[in-house]
Structures are given as C-alpha cells and as structure tokens.
Amino acid sequence: MHTSDAIVIGAGIAGLSAARLLRAEGLSVVVLEARDRIGGRVTTDRSAGRVTDLGASWIHGIDGSPVAAAATAFGMRTKEFTVGGYQPDSRPIAHYGPDGIRLSDADARAYVADIRAVDAALRDAIAVSAADASYRDVTEAALAMQGWNADRTQRVREYLEHRAEEQYGAWIEDLAAHGLDDDTIDGDEVVFPDGYDSLATHLAEGLDVRLDHPVSRVEWSEEGVVATTPHEVFRATAAVLTVPVGVLQSPALVIDPALPEPNAGALSRLRMNAFEKIFLRFPARFWDDGVYAIRQQGPEGRWWHSWYDLTALDDEPTLLTFAAGPAAKVTRDWDDDQVVESVLAQLRRLFGADVPAPVAVNRTHWQDDPFAHGAYAYMTLGSTTADHDDLATPIGGVLHIAGEATWTDDPATVPAALLSGHRAATRVLGREVAVERLWSRP
Numbered sequence: 001m002h003t004s005d006a007i008v009i010g011a012g013i014a015g016l017s018a019a020r021l022l023r024a025e026g027l028s029v030v031v032l033e034a035r036d037r038i039g040g041r042v043t044t045d046r047s048a049g050r051v052t053d054l055g056a057s058w059i060h061g062i063d064g065s066p067v068a069a070a071a072t073a074f075g076m077r078t079k080e081f082t083v084g085g086y087q088p089d090s091r092p093i094a095h096y097g098p099d100g101i102r103l104s105d106a107d108a109r110a111y112v113a114d115i116r117a118v119d120a121a122l123r124d125a126i127a128v129s130a131a132d133a134s135y136r137d138v139t140e141a142a143l144a145m146q147g148w149n150a151d152r153t154q155r156v157r158e159y160l161e162h163r164a165e166e167q168y169g170a171w172i173e174d175l176a177a178h179g180l181d182d183d184t185i186d187g188d189e190v191v192f193p194d195g196y197d198s199l200a201t202h203l204a205e206g207l208d209v210r211l212d213h214p215v216s217r218v219e220w221s222e223e224g225v226v227a228t229t230p231h232e233v234f235r236a237t238a239a240v241l242t243v244p245v246g247v248l249q250s251p252a253l254v255i256d257p258a259l260p261e262p263n264a265g266a267l268s269r270l271r272m273n274a275f276e277k278i279f280l281r282f283p284a285r286f287w288d289d290g291v292y293a294i295r296q297q298g299p300e301g302r303w304w305h306s307w308y309d310l311t312a313l314d315d316e317p318t319l320l321t322f323a324a325g326p327a328a329k330v331t332r333d334w335d336d337d338q339v340v341e342s343v344l345a346q347l348r349r350l351f352g353a354d355v356p357a358p359v360a361v362n363r364t365h366w367q368d369d370p371f372a373h374g375a376y377a378y379m380t381l382g383s384t385t386a387d388h389d390d391l392a393t394p395i396g397g398v399l400h401i402a403g404e405a406t407w408t409d410d411p412a413t414v415p416a417a418l419l420s421g422h423r424a425a426t427r428v429l430g431r432e433v434a435v436e437r438l439w440s441r442p
Helices: 013-024 066-073 105-127 135-144 150-168 197-203 263-268 326-333 336-351 386-391 414-429
Strands: 002-009 029-032 093-096 217-221 224-228 233-241 254-256 270-272 275-281 293-296 306-309 318-324 360-363 377-379 399-401
Touching (some): 002 013, 002 224, 013 197, 013 233, 013 414, 029 233, 066 414, 105 150, 135 150, 150 318, 217 233, 233 414, 263 270, 263 386, 275 326, 275 336, 326 336, 336 360
Parallel strands (some): 002 029, 217 254, 233 399
Antiparallel strands (some): 217 224, 224 233, 270 377, 275 318, 275 360, 293 306
16 A cells, blocks of 8 residues: 555646645655546647647636746747637627628627627626526526517527537536626637647656556545555545546545535536537638638527637648537537538538538547546536535545636636645645745745
C-alpha cells in the first residue's frame, strides 16, 4: 500500500492545480489518473502537423483570469480570438434567413435588436420563475412580453434554443431557468496556437502522476482516505477528487460511505451534457471574407446553425461547428462521413453545390469517453447555482471534491477547474495559499 499526505484523483486542470499547491506547501502528494495522458478535458491533437484543441479552446475573458496569468507566466503563446459568448453581433456575423439568403445589414440589425430586447426581458422572467422552471419557460415568458407576430417570435426563439445548446450542450427544456442568465465576459478572449494542453504540462512539472491508474473505489473515514486502483492501493490523510460529474454518477466509481448531503443532492441535480466539436478543413474558403461566424435561421438550422471561421489560427481554411444537445445524441453513433455529409448539405444550401468536401475532419466523442461521459456539466430542472459549491462541501474533513462543476462563478470552464483545485488545496491545508503560487517559480 502506497502512503502519502494527500491523494489527488484526476490529472485534469483541477487535480494538477490542487496537487501543485499541496506539493509546494511541503506535502507528499500522488496524482492518480485513469487515462494514459494528463489534462483531462483539456487535450490537443497534433496529428498531420496541425494543432487542434479537442477539449477546452478559449480563455473567455482574460481580465482577472488566473488561467491567463498562468499562461503568461508559463510563456504560452496566445492569439486574440474574441467570441463574446453566443452573441448575435460580438464579431462580424453573416446571418442567413430561413430561405437561405443572407440578411441585409438592416435586417440583421433588426434581428439583433429583437434578441437584445428579449434578453433584457429575461432578467425579470428569471427573477420571478418557479424553482423548477426550465430555460424554455422563462424565454417563452420573455418572448410573450414583446407582442410580436409568429414569424418574428420564432426567429428569436430559435436563437435562444441554439444558444442554450451551444453554451451548455443541453436542450432548452432540460436546462434550469437560471442556467444562462449571466453571459458577461471581461476582456479579450484568446486561444492557444501551440495547444491548450501546454497548461497541463506546466502544472504537472515535478508531480508524482500515475497514469493508467483508474480509481474504482474511494473509502473515507476520520482516519483518512483509501483509493483503490488495478495496480495498487493508496492511503492518505486527505484526498481531492476531481473526476467529472459523469464519473461521480457512474457505478464504475464507488464512494464508501456514499456521499452525504449536501453533496449528494447537488450531484443529483447536475448532468453531463452532449456536446461535440466538428472541425472541417477545406482546400479553399468559399464563405465571405471578414466574417467571423455564419449562422442560419429556420428549420434547416435545427442541428447545423453556426459555423466559426478558424482560418486565421493556422492559415488553413477551417470551419468549426458543434453537434450540441439533441444533434449530438442523434449523431453519436454516426461515422464521420455521415456527419460531414449532413453538415455539407447545409453549407451547400447556403453557398451552392460547389462547396467542396473537407480535406480533413476532427470530431470529438466526449459522450463515449468513460472517464468523462460528456464535455461538461449543466444544471437540470430544480437545481440552483448553489449546487456547484454544495458539491464541493468538505466530507468528513478528509475528502474534497473539485472540478469545473464545483465552481459557481462561471462553471464549465478551465478557470473554474483551476480555482476549484486551489480551493480544495486550501481546505486540505487548513490555511489560505495564494493562487499565484501555481505559476510562480520556487
């Protein structure tokens, strides 16, 4: 049996952050990782000489971001690529109507103004919503306040559906009413030309990380924590458990005794989403210059409604789209050719039959990943934002849960994972430690 001061389960950003801080404070720490790599849901594909982030891609707002500070300290190159969330006009966007014709500038401005009007009304609709209200309920209430005709209402309704799916990977009726009420971003957004996984590499420097060590059982008591893997049993005074919500809910991981309240209740109201990235690299661009995103309205855009131009990142004509929510579930078992043909049917509808087949495709499969069961977590009906923090409530003074789903402010992000790891480390230590220690040199 291996003995240490602390066990960290999971070598994603949350786990590596916790382990790095604990080690910096003089504790003996072992990190147990089920995969054959570090990084968790931060992973970069470097095949064929390309750099493609298949998990997290952006820092959504660098102002005050610990991830931005860490990236700077570690010398990671960044490139400004502001998304502005799923906004209608954060960057130059080509909006196409249900007829497949691009909206005029005047019509696009009117459409955007309608979205802004509903978003303003949403604040009140969310504030008075029932505890078990869905995001559909509150958006319908906000739409009803406008008094528009059916077609005008439907265009904005579709936008709200797409935003729910693309932000949270969930159908609008499955998402808690307050799931999308805060879409503010501070500062520029950036991506990593050399790959986001460099962050994990830097955080892991000097740590004892055991790859291919899936933990099947975690036992906790006032005496400490015991973690069982196929290779060895590990014992420590405390443990930080950073596996995704999907793994916490899986029978593959037994926690004994079972999670108490409020952890158990919070966990029951969270779900892993269905959200997959599809990168299409083309021999030449066929879409308009100066356009950051392409979006289409109407029933043809039920699945494939948004494409993002990533050409500037590596000088290769590239569009990124997402299979999100219902689209991700239905296409889950499709092969790449089926998915590409489905996407191309919509692009050819907008740009003509001459749209070529892509020369390369990258497609994620987070739903089928046994160590994730989805891309990130979202709040189901009846949940509240407090569920994130409640999931991280210390258990027996020895077991601490961290990860993107345990951070109330901006969950489902890398900063949330990093900050949750920092919080867990301070709780293990019983004292505050500056988060900056993560990227400062001894």
